[in-house]
Amino acid sequence: MKSQHKCVVVFALVCCCAVLIALIFSAVDVWGDEEESFNEGQCGRSCRVLLLENIPEDVSLPYEDSVSLRSALGDLLDQARRSVEIVSPRWTLNSSDQTHLAQARQGQLLLHQLISLRSRSVSVRVVSGLSNSSELNTLARRGADVHYLNMKTLTKGELSSSFWIVDRKHLYMGSAGMDWRSLSTMKEFGLVLLDCSCLVADLHRVFSLYWQLQYKEFVPSLWSKKLSALTSRDQNLRLQLDDTEAQVYISTSPDVFCTRERTKDLEAISRVIQEAQSFIYISIPDYLPLLNRSQLRYWSGIDSMLREALLVKSGISVRVLVSCWTHTHPLTHNTLWSLQNLCFQTLSCSVEARFFSLPQPDTLNRSRFVLTDTSLYIGSQSWMGSEFVSSAGVGLVIRQQQQGNSSSVLQRIRAVFDRDWHSQYSRPLHTTHSPACTAHTHSD
């Protein structure tokens, strides 16, 4: 009787082990040596930073210590010797739009440049959340490796990330996707970090994660160690950015895409806001405390982080620059208005929100960034709850001590923010009515 009992127990244990092993192997990808060996001691830590902007022709704003997006991306491709890896939410470089022939030209030139990389033996790898793009199919026929991600089944979201990795040592991250309008009619902002292989190694892990998910219908619960984060909120990477000391790390979303040690986008934003001492400047397309644009479900997320900062940080100054465009939700005005009133007469804080609108509706796709006196967060997600829950995004945090050096990255980005904030395109909130963003009247 006793031995029979023992048998049952042993059998159950064996079964458990088998199931566990099967689970582990189904969840973890075991790869070949696709990943290059990465030597932390020898990677590049002295990086140069370029601020990239595209300013539409009909917008009279000067480039503020920034370079044109089109020429910087073109230069990156010219420099490429071995590999170009691209994640973009859109692929519409080859426009068939007959009304904007001149503007569309830049997109076609960039596509051409991408296609001709092959003749210089530079490999091109693309990850896309589109299901079947004729442009990517063309690129694939011309020698690029394209992986499609079925985000709808993976997380019920989109692939919002937008970045490039060139030769595993340069990176681009910003609001512009592979869209002809980003190079001509849209206002865009982004960063290029040159000779920065230590940081790129970590961003490349995000790329590899996407790369592995092609054809997958579920997200594995365990990730390979080769995808674990190299940098995080608690483990910053020390770099020289244009000869100024900086600490950086990468964050991602949604949670199920956050591998071991990886900081979540919302945690990164929260930390950046918490560490601010004198100011928090935000540039964002939408500001809504909602889970999702079409469903009235409250999401306190970033709004509550800001309100907390205003309440507990004495002397803090907050500025929020929000796009006024076709899809501006009517609640945006009310939310900003209530935020703005938080400091009214009582608290030792100041907060101001403004709407930014360009002559042409829908030509604004500003990066989502938070800039403070101590750090910058630049990311790809719209600030609504469902984006962080379901869409794949990536963010970069740069922390720098105040050095009074006008050439530090944070100072340079502040100059870009200040230019927009004080420009003719930015308008304070109106007390009684929300702005007619769709009509784009500058009447008040």
Ligand SMILES: *[C@@H]1O[C@H](CO)[C@@H](O)[C@H](O)[C@H]1NC(C)=O
């Ligand atoms: C771009 O589009 C045009 C027509 O719409 C087509 O003839 C051409 O082959 C396309 N070019 C590429 C590189 O896909």
Ligand SMILES: *[C@@H]1O[C@H](CO)[C@@H](O)[C@H](O)[C@H]1NC(C)=O
């Ligand atoms: C992609 O679209 C083309 C036509 O645009 C179609 O012929 C092809 O079957 C589609 N491929 C897939 C995998 O859906």
Ligand SMILES: *[C@@H]1O[C@H](CO)[C@@H](O)[C@H](O)[C@H]1NC(C)=O
């Ligand atoms: C400021 O930064 C520049 C390089 O960006 C450097 O050459 C200069 O020495 C720095 N100045 C100070 C006071 O640190």
Ligand SMILES: *[C@@H]1O[C@H](CO)[C@@H](O)[C@H](O)[C@H]1NC(C)=O
């Ligand atoms: C908002 O949520 C609803 C229901 O969950 C969904 O049907 C809709 O597609 C979502 N809208 C957006 C813009 O994500």
Ligand SMILES: *[C@@H]1O[C@H](CO)[C@@H](O)[C@H](O)[C@H]1NC(C)=O
């Ligand atoms: C702006 O970029 C986001 C993703 O980065 C995209 O979903 C949106 O459609 C873009 N807006 C326009 C007007 O292109």
